[in-house]
Amino acid sequence: MKKIISFFILTLIFLLSGCDFINKQLEKKVKNVLTEIRENAVNHMTEEQKENRRMYYAINWYEDNPLLLKELLENGHNPDLCFGECGWIESNPLLLVAESHYTTYYRLLREEKIPNPTPDVQMLNLLIDYGADISLYPYVFVIVYDSFFIGKKGYKEQVCYVEDTNRLLKAFLDKGADVNAKGNGKAFDWQTYKDELTYDEFKKMCQDENATSPLYEAIKKGMMWESQVDLLLEYGAILDKSCLKAAELSNDKEMIKKIESIYYSHQ
Incomplete structure (x- = not known):
């Protein structure tokens, strides 16, 4: 189905480069087809x-x-x-x-x-x-x-x-x-990646240098989410050096103090 949509979009772009009158008529037809597919998806399944x-x-x-x-x-x-x-x-x-x-x-x-x-x-x-x-x-x-x-x-x-x-x-x-499986925020951006990624591509993104842990993301949200940080730690989340950076990104003095205290107490 995605290929059908892509075909019509490419066709529409191509038509825009030709005669204005013909283009407008064909553009209207293409849009009508796209609308019909979206609003009546069941008919194409x-x-x-x-x-x-x-x-x-x-x-x-x-x-x-x-x-x-x-x-x-x-x-x-x-x-x-x-x-x-x-x-x-x-x-x-x-x-x-x-x-x-x-x-x-x-x-x-x-x-x-x-x-x-x-x-x-x-x-x-x-x-x-x-x-x-x-x-x-x-x-x-x-x-x-x-x-x-x-x-x-x-x-x-x-x-x-x-x-x-x-x-x-x-x-x-x-x-x-x-509790420690990393993810990549870009993989969940529906405007760019989400609906286009294959599963293998998704897994690869979750293993690259931009991937972060759940604990990292929880810490970054600040003390309003302290209970979430504590919950993750209770279930075995690993507090590593990256969490110090997450605390800094929170711009929350209390979160920075909390994470530094936990981190350095285990060194």
């Missing part, structure tokens, strides 16, 4: 791809679909594969779970009951129970790296956000996710 897409939405809309995920897994669906947004992007179910978490802040404000376990952890448990490979991706890195604050969030909302992130992080660690 095999039955297997349709099932993979159902898997994606069962996870991405996890609050409403834990039963759908269970149904798909019971019917023998591959727990390590789904198809993304427009139907043609191959994705990993555990990676989808790791990239977001169930937020409790507004639900608590609305006095809603918070399920135990929360839907994100339910999804994780189901996937692992049905054979998902917890070592395929650096899931701990993904959770730590992807969590950040929107500037306008208030303090209580930030605290709740950290707690929600750490709840999911702990669940992954309890399932055996590698």
